[in-house]
Amino acid sequence: MSVTPAPPATAYEVRAWDLSDLLSAPDEEVIARRLEDLAADVEAFAGARGELRPDMDPQRFLALLKQYEALVEKMDVLDGYASLRFASDTQSTAALSLRNRLQRVLTGHENRILFFRLWWKGLEDEQAERLLPDAEREPDLRHYLLDLRRTRPYTLDERTEQVINLKDMNGASAILTLYSMLTNRLTFELELEGETRLLTDGEIRSLYFSPDPEIRRASYLESFRVYEQESKILAQIYANRVRDWYTEHVELRGFASPIAVRNVANDIPDRAVEVLLEVVKQNAPLFQDYFRLKSRLLGLDRLRRFDVYAPLASSDRKIPFADAVEAVLATFRRFDPRFAELAERVFARNHIDSEIRLGKKGGAFCSTILPRLTPWVLINYNQRVRDVATLAHELGHAVHSMLASHHSVLTQHPSLPLAETASVFAEMLMTDRLLADESDPVARRELLAAAIDDVYATILRQTYFVLFELDAHRAILDDASGEDLERLYLQNLRQQFGDEMEIDPAFRFEWVSIPHIFQTPFYCYSYSFGQLLVLALYRRYQQEGEAFKPRYLRLLSHGGAARPEELLGEMGIDVTDPAFWQSGFEVVRGMIDELRSIGT
Numbered sequence: 001m002s003v004t005p006a007p008p009a010t011a012y013e014v015r016a017w018d019l020s021d022l023l024s025a026p027d028e029e030v031i032a033r034r035l036e037d038l039a040a041d042v043e044a045f046a047g048a049r050g051e052l053r054p055d056m057d058p059q060r061f062l063a064l065l066k067q068y069e070a071l072v073e074k075m076d077v078l079d080g081y082a083s084l085r086f087a088s089d090t091q092s093t094a095a096l097s098l099r100n101r102l103q104r105v106l107t108g109h110e111n112r113i114l115f116f117r118l119w120w121k122g123l124e125d126e127q128a129e130r131l132l133p134d135a136e137r138e139p140d141l142r143h144y145l146l147d148l149r150r151t152r153p154y155t156l157d158e159r160t161e162q163v164i165n166l167k168d169m170n171g172a173s174a175i176l177t178l179y180s181m182l183t184n185r186l187t188f189e190l191e192l193e194g195e196t197r198l199l200t201d202g203e204i205r206s207l208y209f210s211p212d213p214e215i216r217r218a219s220y221l222e223s224f225r226v227y228e229q230e231s232k233i234l235a236q237i238y239a240n241r242v243r244d245w246y247t248e249h250v251e252l253r254g255f256a257s258p259i260a261v262r263n264v265a266n267d268i269p270d271r272a273v274e275v276l277l278e279v280v281k282q283n284a285p286l287f288q289d290y291f292r293l294k295s296r297l298l299g300l301d302r303l304r305r306f307d308v309y310a311p312l313a314s315s316d317r318k319i320p321f322a323d324a325v326e327a328v329l330a331t332f333r334r335f336d337p338r339f340a341e342l343a344e345r346v347f348a349r350n351h352i353d354s355e356i357r358l359g360k361k362g363g364a365f366c367s368t369i370l371p372r373l374t375p376w377v378l379i380n381y382n383q384r385v386r387d388v389a390t391l392a393h394e395l396g397h398a399v400h401s402m403l404a405s406h407h408s409v410l411t412q413h414p415s416l417p418l419a420e421t422a423s424v425f426a427e428m429l430m431t432d433r434l435l436a437d438e439s440d441p442v443a444r445r446e447l448l449a450a451a452i453d454d455v456y457a458t459i460l461r462q463t464y465f466v467l468f469e470l471d472a473h474r475a476i477l478d479d480a481s482g483e484d485l486e487r488l489y490l491q492n493l494r495q496q497f498g499d500e501m502e503i504d505p506a507f508r509f510e511w512v513s514i515p516h517i518f519q520t521p522f523y524c525y526s527y528s529f530g531q532l533l534v535l536a537l538y539r540r541y542q543q544e545g546e547a548f549k550p551r552y553l554r555l556l557s558h559g560g561a562a563r564p565e566e567l568l569g570e571m572g573i574d575v576t577d578p579a580f581w582q583s584g585f586e587v588v589r590g591m592i593d594e595l596r597s598i599g600t
């Protein structure tokens, strides 16, 4: 048997990623050595526990904090390796058992070192003040410590925290793993060009954007047919998730409401989120208007929910991966050469998994493991214009991380609502670039509509997910059934789309196919927050030109080393002001008007 040599690697081709920056070889020996080393460090750190006293030497406290930081780095590398390997093949037994094993070991370590954070949070304000490191010399560690104390009112005693961690491993985390395993192995059957094809979740979702109305309808119906078969189990998983969320966070920890948990984690005032959701709701008619315009441009008598992502032109242009990468890099370069240089690093290190494979995690994400390591990007590249936007989006995340790579592992990650800033901004740059290069009115119309579709999907759709979650959490605590949730979801869609849109009843199963609703409750408003924020920032960029860039770069380079309100305040933004959010919608209105003017 002869072995075919691998083809020489060209610069930008669809391929799987390389994880060797995390672990030189995925063999038992390497992992065992790492674990031994980590266990010894944990032991040493835990041994210093007795030294923690309110009157201890601040220098010694700082040294312990740095030891803690180093431990977090080591644990993040192992955890990151296991999650990325699992994401590249969720059906691999080896990947799954490694992830489960590491999770168990790391949870054990996490429990052993938890005392440090809890002790710190338990200090009185004056005691903490005395031990805080200097703002000039250790700004990151200082911010990290202050940030920890923000959740002080919701922290339980050490024993209870340990029990919650242990219970989560076989409880909440376990059922979420079941959700991933169950949904990632689903396959879908669709007749395409006369033959029946077996599709992955990512593949069938990409057909929602088909120019053929019959394919759009058939792909949605097939997707929901398959999800309906699993809907009882998925709804049960969700009910448990929601009850666990309430018991832990509201009953035990004393958060004001289920969504307040996310708001505190995001460090965004409840009031700002309420204002955001309300202003978005008020602007639903703006998008309903857009969908009316779009149905006219599509030549349909009536707009169906199936057609929301219909492309305007009938072309089914495929964009090779290499062209997509070149286009994104050129766009970044034109904005700021540093953006392109950083994005290129992701390819140079082979940290991007772009191919479509059965068992690979669907969707797209960017994962930053350590400040000094180039982030990893996963996409399922399917050659659509939309995939180019997704690529720009994920690389935007990677650039954001790398701009903040001078921070600590404890402060590099921006808080969730700011986490989408660079990614969505990169998508806007991409669209503007494509529009500027296009003189054909038909193509411009297509591009503009695709951009508004994206804005719809990021702002209105995500906010309505959160509005659904608010209803669903309440309903489940009142013992709602799976069918009740389906009804609530259909109602939610009617409010979102208005009376004129035809919504097939099969859409009642859509919510069980949205991982965020299960995995990270109320996360989705972060997308609306980020997109509206970016629209406002983008308008300033258009007005201010070059002068805008240094301030924008500074905003990104803060990472998570300052509070969101401070960062936005620096740019003159007040997130509790409805007018600020509304200003984002004025940009959307402008896009719709422009489309209307070239649409006839």
Ligand SMILES: [Zn+2]
Pocket (backbone or CB within 6 Å): 393, 397, 420, 423
């Ligand atoms: Zn993103």
